[in-house]
Amino acid sequence: MTGIAAIAICEFKVALRNRWVAIAVLIMALFAAVLSAAGSAPSGELGVDKLSLTVASLTSLAVYLVPLVALLMAFDAISGEKERGTLPLLLTYPVSRLEILLGKFVAHLGTLALAIAVGYAIAALAALSFDSQALQGLPALARLYLTSLLLGAAFLGLGYAISAVAARPGAAAGAAIAVWLILIVLYDLALLASVVADNGGAFTQSVFPWLLLANPADAFRLYNLAASEGTSAATGLGGAAQTISPGFALVSVAAWSVIAIGLATAAFRSVKP
């Protein structure tokens, strides 16, 4: 426990010093502000409060940004220690590799939590100032925030696994970007292409929903859009998404964060200093 805290304190200091905290907060704040400005046009006719609408657009934003920021923070975690030559000494201290990893995880997730909170708060305040009914959307915002952290945790874990396997930080950075492209962009494109080719057949009915669930980013989107009917109506994400219970999607995101940390631990354990 003290080992985790020791690493977390040090790692957070490094994140502050390397401007990672500032960069993450700035990215989230900037995009949330742009999104609020773009969404400030009246759309009240839908009968949905402003904050719920904001949550829907924040969800689409978070699917891209949260994994990206998480991977960028994580890729250096172990490969950087290897490159600097600081790993052997650290590993002779009475602290387990799991504790080292969890310490870094706590610091990075804390940074992410701060950045996401700032971004979402900006968007929420903008919505509240335009619409007095917007308070109805607060539960949706809370769900979005917590699942964003789970999504961030999953991609931090994937980032650490990449970082442990890669020989150098440069290779780790490349692999992290590749993972982001595959899981966030190409995966959806491939699914979309399959659904179009299948034309409502067996694949779309029985396989597609599970494939959506299998990807943490898609599960995250599914959960947040389906959890509040209002927002799913507003974004018109129909079809398959409606056939999956939001509970499954939530379990998928949570399971991914645990699996990813497990993967990272296994990868780190096999690193030879």
Next chain:
Amino acid sequence: MPTLTLSHVTKSFRDQRALCDVTLSVDAGERVALLGHNGAGKSTLMKIVLGLIAADSGTIAILGSPQGSPAARRATSYLPENVAFHPALSGLEQLRLYLRLRGEPVDQAADLLERVGLGSAGRRRIGGYSKGMRQRVGLAQALIGRPQLLVLDEPTSGLDPVSRRDFYSILNDLAGAGTAILLSSHALTEVEAQTDRIAILSNGLLVANDSLASLRRRAALPIQVQIATRPDTVEEVVRRVAGTRVNGTRVELTCRHDNKLTRLAEVAGLGDLVEDVEIIPPSLEQIYHHFSKAGAEQ
């Protein structure tokens, strides 16, 4: 029970032999120097002791616990060769991390830096430190929590002569308090004066492991006797002791350990012909060459 025991430790990297059947122990309060040419296996031996790399065969025990176990890690401090730290952290911040990891109060950080002569630079980032300053941070972290076993890989490399002396005085304090110390070095003269036992690795073989005095006896290298004469007596001295004339006032002769006293008696018998006599025992460097050459032939 010795603090550290290695028995029959063997390690190869693919077909490259790094250690071959090495058996060595270090007692509490003992300072052992590990010598050997580049690539002899010193760093490999230390990393195996720390549990960083696994031996192919053989056993290691630190106060009865296997290498790398939590108990062994709590008892051991390490200074790696080419020690490195996070460049964005200050010396104080880096030491606070290590203090926390050992469960020691973080307010010791300033004292530790003071002890290695870095008190004033503690707040600056390590990225801006010189090599010797980084080495001192490395020493400071190795002193945390009075370790029972100290493993130091070329601890004085990069240190100036004054800090070397300070370093050995810190080391002697620790040894006096019961810390077992295993250090590697290429600086033979300082090791000669500052350690209790010398272990020489050659090509992964432990070719010597004894006190300097015993090694000197076993190597049986010739002892050099330098005789200072007056200008008018040098010829006679050369003739009577069968020595070699070096210059107008100096004669040299060598003798074996077992007839050292006989030869000295001869010199003493010269009486007034001689102004002064100097006896130079074989240096550690000569002894080192003797044993590592023997190892290379095996």
